[in-house]
Amino acid sequence: MALPQAAALLAASLTLAVGLTLAATCRPVRAEPSAPAPTAGPATVVSPPKTMVMTAPGPDGAEALDVTLSPECRVPGSKLYTLARLGAVKLALTEKRPVRVLTVGSSSAGPGASATYPVKLETALERSLPDVDVVVESRGMQGEIASGAAERLRNMVAEIEPDLVIWQVGTHDALARVDAEDFANALDETVQWIKGHEIDVVLVTPVYTASLAADEYYNSLVRKVQEVAVREGVPLVQRYEAMRYLSGQGQKGEGHLLGSQFRLNDLGLRCMAEHVTRAITLSLLQADTVVTGTTKTPTAVIVPPRDAAIKAASPPPSVLVAPGD
Amino acid sequence: MREPNAIDFWRGLALVTIFVNHIPGNTFERYTYSQYGISDAAELFVFLAGWSIGIATRGRDGRPEPRLKSVLRLLSRTIEVYRAQITTMALALAMIAGTALVLDNPLLLEWHNAGGFFADPIQTMVGFALLTHQLGFFNILPLYVVLLGIAPIFVLLARVSRVAALALSFGLYFASLVFDLNLPSWPGEGDWFFDPLCWQLLLVLGFVAEDWNRRSPWLRTWSVRLVPLGIAIVLTGIVLSVLEIRPDPLLVPEPRLLFTFDKTYLTPARLIHFLGMLLAFQTLYAVLAPRLGPVAGYLAGLGRNSLAVFSIGSLLSLAAQLVRFWTGGGVFVDVSVVGSGLIALGFTAWFVEWRSRKPRPSSPPA
Numbered sequence: 001m002a003l004p005q006a007a008a009l010l011a012a013s014l015t016l017a018v019g020l021t022l023a024a025t026c027r028p029v030r031a032e033p034s035a036p037a038p039t040a041g042p043a044t045v046v047s048p049p050k051t052m053v054m055t056a057p058g059p060d061g062a063e064a065l066d067v068t069l070s071p072e073c074r075v076p077g078s079k080l081y082t083l084a085r086l087g088a089v090k091l092a093l094t095e096k097r098p099v100r101v102l103t104v105g106s107s108s109a110g111p112g113a114s115a116t117y118p119v120k121l122e123t124a125l126e127r128s129l130p131d132v133d134v135v136v137e138s139r140g141m142q143g144e145i146a147s148g149a150a151e152r153l154r155n156m157v158a159e160i161e162p163d164l165v166i167w168q169v170g171t172h173d174a175l176a177r178v179d180a181e182d183f184a185n186a187l188d189e190t191v192q193w194i195k196g197h198e199i200d201v202v203l204v205t206p207v208y209t210a211s212l213a214a215d216e217y218y219n220s221l222v223r224k225v226q227e228v229a230v231r232e233g234v235p236l237v238q239r240y241e242a243m244r245y246l247s248g249q250g251q252k253g254e255g256h257l258l259g260s261q262f263r264l265n266d267l268g269l270r271c272m273a274e275h276v277t278r279a280i281t282l283s284l285l286q287a288d289t290v291v292t293g294t295t296k297t298p299t300a301v302i303v304p305p306r307d308a309a310i311k312a313a314s315p316p317p318s319v320l321v322a323p324g325d
Numbered sequence: 326m327r328e329p330n331a332i333d334f335w336r337g338l339a340l341v342t343i344f345v346n347h348i349p350g351n352t353f354e355r356y357t358y359s360q361y362g363i364s365d366a367a368e369l370f371v372f373l374a375g376w377s378i379g380i381a382t383r384g385r386d387g388r389p390e391p392r393l394k395s396v397l398r399l400l401s402r403t404i405e406v407y408r409a410q411i412t413t414m415a416l417a418l419a420m421i422a423g424t425a426l427v428l429d430n431p432l433l434l435e436w437h438n439a440g441g442f443f444a445d446p447i448q449t450m451v452g453f454a455l456l457t458h459q460l461g462f463f464n465i466l467p468l469y470v471v472l473l474g475i476a477p478i479f480v481l482l483a484r485v486s487r488v489a490a491l492a493l494s495f496g497l498y499f500a501s502l503v504f505d506l507n508l509p510s511w512p513g514e515g516d517w518f519f520d521p522l523c524w525q526l527l528l529v530l531g532f533v534a535e536d537w538n539r540r541s542p543w544l545r546t547w548s549v550r551l552v553p554l555g556i557a558i559v560l561t562g563i564v565l566s567v568l569e570i571r572p573d574p575l576l577v578p579e580p581r582l583l584f585t586f587d588k589t590y591l592t593p594a595r596l597i598h599f600l601g602m603l604l605a606f607q608t609l610y611a612v613l614a615p616r617l618g619p620v621a622g623y624l625a626g627l628g629r630n631s632l633a634v635f636s637i638g639s640l641l642s643l644a645a646q647l648v649r650f651w652t653g654g655g656v657f658v659d660v661s662v663v664g665s666g667l668i669a670l671g672f673t674a675w676f677v678e679w680r681s682r683k684p685r686p687s688s689p690p691a
Contacts, residue, residue: 118514138514138515140438140440140441140510140515142460142462142464142518147354152588154573154574155574155585155587155589157575158574158581159505159581172349172437173350174432174650175433175436175646175650176350176646176650177350177649177650178349178350179350193573197575206432207432209430209431209432210429211428211429212430
């Protein structure tokens with residue numbers, strides 16, 4: 001699997017980025033007790049340094065790919081996520097207790113084998129946050145957010161009492177053609193409820209598929225998820241945008257019925273763990289002032305040099321581009 | 326073929342309600358009684374299943390049939406329901422996959438828990454046969470299989486002592502609520518959508534109530550006296566569900582499941598609401614039946630053939646979901662799919678009875 005490589009690349013690029021940031025901002029800072037201590041530090045850098053150059057935006061302003069992701073999942077940051085603060089996870093890190101994660105959504109339900117999304121997510125998160133024990137609980141959910149599923153999610157959250165809920169949302173409501181406003185209101189209310197109980201939320205948009213690319217309704221539902229994430233100030237993983245980008249890069253030869261599209265679905269699942277991990281890691285690095293997806297300026301991130309490889313630097317400005325741009 | 330009666334009538338109504346509610350987002354959904362209470366048609370369905378077991382395991386004179394016969398009867402019914410579940414699940418997965426192929430749309434493969442089957446067929450096929458992998462909306466029959474499987478224990482115990490059967494059932498129910506007991510889903514994490522350890526209480530209540538109702542004038546008197554209490558509970562349910570007032574599951578005291586509104590565990594609020602509905606509507610059939618005419622006959626026909634109607638209804642509501650998604654929905658589509666679905670349910674009931682009247686073509690000549 002490409003995950004070890006991805007982690008190594010992550011460490012490598014973060015090292016570089018931190019160096020750049022420190023040089024640029026020249027802001028001496030104190031060490032945060034909450035910062036997870038690195039185990040290996042820069043020693044984990046194994047990749048050739050030239051790949052790291054690609055993390056910076058190109059000279060013509062075109063956005064470069066995020067090379068911290070494994071090759072088949074590489075997407076520009078702006079297509080991938082918007083960031084926001086994750087207070088509850090930070091608190092768990094400060095208190096040095098395991099981070100409990102509940103992942104909910106249609107695709108997290110299935111597979112029971114070891115190489116599945118929840119397991120991958122747990123592995124990726126633990127690689128990204130060394131010395132932190134991450135416990136991922138995964139639940140499938142039936143029903144629509146606009147009717148009974150929001151209530152079921154509450155009961156699920158009460159049962160598991162997580163620090164963080166990663167919620168891939170919208171598929172079932174889209175399949176039921178639920179009114180987009182009703183969906184947005186129910187989603188907003190549920191996200192508020194979760195946040196109101198000092199639990200973090202990361203929203204994930206539903207899958208992209210070429211057959212729905214021109215579907216007004218489906219696109220409006222995806223936009224609603226983005227809007228709610230911005231309104232509630234929660235991180236968003238744009239699975240839809242990422243898959244659309246990747247499908248544009250896809251091999252053209254496989255366009256036959258179910259060919260590339262269905263592989264893309266599988267690939268989307270595989271990449272989602274990486275994408276979600278990336279968004280969470282970067283969100284944890286956010287300064288405590290809330291940064292929403294609409295902020296275009298780079299955040300000044302407080303990073304002790306010792307933690308450089310792990311805590312990393314402020315993401316490039318492109319990461320903070322508004323959703324749906 | 327038996328004449329229309331209250332049990333078949335209410336079971337038919339539950340079947341129609343389940344059919345309509347399993348087409349989420351459709352126009353008629355908001356007109357079903359499930360939207361106006363804390364409990365819904367699932368409770369009614371399971372309670373009436375218990376009531377029917379009471380009728381089926383006794384002769385016309387009310388004398389219980391031989392023990393072994395009852396056990397074999399329940400075993401045979403368990404197998405029938407299991408077979409229905411396997412068949413409908415297989416057809417449902419084929420419908421989902423087929424539609425995804427025709428519309429070239431992988432989103433459909435993520436339909437309520439179906440994703441696991443397509444992403445990971447080796448484990449999921451095992452879970453499919455074990456009933457531990459359930460599609461969304463296809464999880465009532467697995468519950469029913471387990472309930473019928475354990476029903477002989479309660480049926481035989483109730484012949485010795487009804488109180489003992491009730492005590493065992495209540496004990497299991499409260500233990501499951503307090504200790505969060507449920508059967509696991511596999512593959513994947515989580516538990517069954519309907520917790521059989523909790524829902525068995527409704528089956529046992531239905532079974533015991535049928536028995537008591539037949540022989541205890543005291544119960545009949547009191548159930549009529551308590552109609553106002555039932556009406557008060559129903560009104561409370563309407564207010565709570567319309568205003569969306571419900572306890573916050575993170576704020577209630579422990580054990581949490583005693584206080585929340587949770588369908589999976591048939592929490593006490595749902596149970597009380599259902600019993601209130603039962604009290605309030607117990608005599609309604611006698612009032613409604615003469616006025617509804619053919620509608621009462623139609624619903625009773627569905628109720629008499631509940632397993633076939635439920636199975637076909639599950640597939641029809643899935644088909645309706647797929648049609649709504651494909652066409653984009655709208656009132657015209659909703660009227661068409663729900664209307665043709667109701668006709669198809671009626672035909673199913675008629676067809677099953679027609680088949681049982683006709684000699685099987687395959688049977689050897691006498």
